[in-house]
Amino acid sequence: MPNWNRSSLRARTTSATAAVAALVCIGFSVLFLMFAGSKETDDAQARATAGWARVLPISRHLPAVLPAGNDGPIQVLDTHNRVVAATPGLVGKPPMAIFPPTPSDTAVRTQRTLCPPAGLKGCKTIVSIKIYTHPEGVWLIDVAIPVIPWYGSSTDLFLAIGVSVLITTMMAVGVFRAVGKTLAPVDAIRTELAEITVTGLDRRVPVPGNQAEVKLLAETANATLDRLEGAYQQLRRFTSDASHDLRSPITAMRAQLEEARMYPQDTDWAKMTEAVLAGVERLQAIVTDLLTLARLDARAPFTRDPTDLGRLVGSELDRRTYRVEIVKDLRQNVFIEGDRLRITRLLVNLLDNAERHATSQITVSVRADGPTASLEVIDDGAGFAAEHREKVFERFTRLDASRSRDAGGTGLGLAIAREIAEAHQGTLTIQDSERGARFVLRLPRTPSLSRPLTHVADTRS
Numbered sequence: 001m002p003n004w005n006r007s008s009l010r011a012r013t014t015s016a017t018a019a020v021a022a023l024v025c026i027g028f029s030v031l032f033l034m035f036a037g038s039k040e041t042d043d044a045q046a047r048a049t050a051g052w053a054r055v056l057p058i059s060r061h062l063p064a065v066l067p068a069g070n071d072g073p074i075q076v077l078d079t080h081n082r083v084v085a086a087t088p089g090l091v092g093k094p095p096m097a098i099f100p101p102t103p104s105d106t107a108v109r110t111q112r113t114l115c116p117p118a119g120l121k122g123c124k125t126i127v128s129i130k131i132y133t134h135p136e137g138v139w140l141i142d143v144a145i146p147v148i149p150w151y152g153s154s155t156d157l158f159l160a161i162g163v164s165v166l167i168t169t170m171m172a173v174g175v176f177r178a179v180g181k182t183l184a185p186v187d188a189i190r191t192e193l194a195e196i197t198v199t200g201l202d203r204r205v206p207v208p209g210n211q212a213e214v215k216l217l218a219e220t221a222n223a224t225l226d227r228l229e230g231a232y233q234q235l236r237r238f239t240s241d242a243s244h245d246l247r248s249p250i251t252a253m254r255a256q257l258e259e260a261r262m263y264p265q266d267t268d269w270a271k272m273t274e275a276v277l278a279g280v281e282r283l284q285a286i287v288t289d290l291l292t293l294a295r296l297d298a299r300a301p302f303t304r305d306p307t308d309l310g311r312l313v314g315s316e317l318d319r320r321t322y323r324v325e326i327v328k329d330l331r332q333n334v335f336i337e338g339d340r341l342r343i344t345r346l347l348v349n350l351l352d353n354a355e356r357h358a359t360s361q362i363t364v365s366v367r368a369d370g371p372t373a374s375l376e377v378i379d380d381g382a383g384f385a386a387e388h389r390e391k392v393f394e395r396f397t398r399l400d401a402s403r404s405r406d407a408g409g410t411g412l413g414l415a416i417a418r419e420i421a422e423a424h425q426g427t428l429t430i431q432d433s434e435r436g437a438r439f440v441l442r443l444p445r446t447p448s449l450s451r452p453l454t455h456v457a458d459t460r461s
């Protein structure tokens with residue numbers, strides 16, 4: 001359905017074109033009519049001259065009734081303004097016009113427009129031309145010619161109006177159709193977008209073959225739909241994984257509580273309370289991680305303090321004890337701007353994982369790498385298969401081996417760590433390593449605080 005709204009591009013373009021076409025047509029029409037008016041006036045004056053030329057040769061022997069001609073009604077007046085000869089319609093009538101002589105009246109030809117002149121109907125211009133050759137004095141030949149308006153004649157006027165209306169209408173219809181044809185793909189895109197709902201996120205808008213701009217619009221809309229579909233699928237997976245992970249401990253706790261209620265005498269209450277508390281702790285951990293992710297997703301603003309990454313990592317490592325050997329290679333004065341708590345959270349997630357999977361050693365290093373600060377956490381565990389290197393950053397991803405190894409993990413740690421890295425305009429990736437897993441965090445370095453580097457290397461268990 002075409003959009004008839006007055007603010008629509010189609011309506012506005014059509015009205016603008018019609019207005020411009022009308023103005024141009026009016027301009028040309030005025031020029032044409034002025035030209036036509038001037039030509040008609042010249043023709044009328046030529047008729048007056050022709051009348052004079054017809055009468056002049058017979059002026060000495062004038063008949064009372066002049067023969068009718070194509071030039072118009074004629075009267076010949078003597079020196080006393082008496083009609084001495086006239087064309088048939090004016091015989092016996094008074095002079096059509098009297099031109100009072102003035103002292104400075106030397107003009108051979110003079111004219112007046114009268115509405116009507118004596119003896120005639122309607123408006124006429126009376127052209128009076130002097131005859132000097134008559135023996136009785138200066139006689140006048142008066143010829144009545146039609147009054148010519150500035151536009152020439154009604155025929156010229158109607159012709160100009162008709163052609164202008166025709167051209168303006170043709171231009172408006174042409175532009176209306178052309179814009180409609182141009183906008184048809186946009187309309188098709190709009191219709192398709194309007195019909196896409198959550199249940200039809202796999203639908204895509206039609207991409208026109210030509211019209212580069214509209215093609216680009218359609219491709220951008222489709223790319224946006226791709227992203228939306230991806231985000232929606234991810235959200236669905238996340239919701240179902242989250243409900244599954246929340247339901248498992250709840251189901252387990254409920255079974256334990258029901259069993260205790262049914263067989264209170266046979267229940268080891270201390271053990272049962274311990275088990276239920278572990279379930280509650282797991283629920284609490286999941287909910288806390290979900291909240292953290294929700295805040296990171298909402299891009300909630302956070303503080304950005306200049307932080308020495310080496311020092312921050314060093315103090316976190318010193319705070320805890322590990323079941324494996326820790327090798328430190330921490331350059332100091334590698335400054336970043338960020339939220340210390342969140343960076344620490346990222347580091348703790350990487351260290352927890354590394355400790356869980358390392359066989360005997362974890363290497364942690366911090367160094368400056370051009371405009372970036374990099375942190376590496378390397379363990380000597382089983383590492384990752386290549387196809388899992390990106391997957392483990394998805395929410396609720398726990399690889400099978402670790403599910404059996406440690407059921408306590410929520411599968412949200414690495415997703416949170418990557419969100420924190422990206423919120424600081426950085427990256428967190430898994431890189432190749434000879435043995436085990438090698439996590440690499442890269443953050444923009446704060447150049448203003450860069451100073452000569454000092455080096456802390458240490459090995460501790």
Ligand SMILES: Nc1ncnc2c1ncn2[C@@H]1O[C@H](COP(=O)(O)OP(=O)(O)OP(=O)(O)O)[C@@H](O)[C@H]1O
Pocket residue numbers: 289349353354357379381382383384392397398399400401402403408409410411412413414415437
């Ligand atoms: N250093 C590592 N070596 C081998 N596998 C790892 C390592 N770190 C993480 N993984 C794998 O990636 C999965 C996802 O890790 P992630 O930190 O996101 O979740 P989690 O450790 O299971 O739970 P959470 O950290 O939320 O307590 C882990 O379940 C584990 O299978």
Ligand SMILES: [Mg+2]
Pocket residue numbers: 349352353409413414
């Ligand atoms: Mg983890």
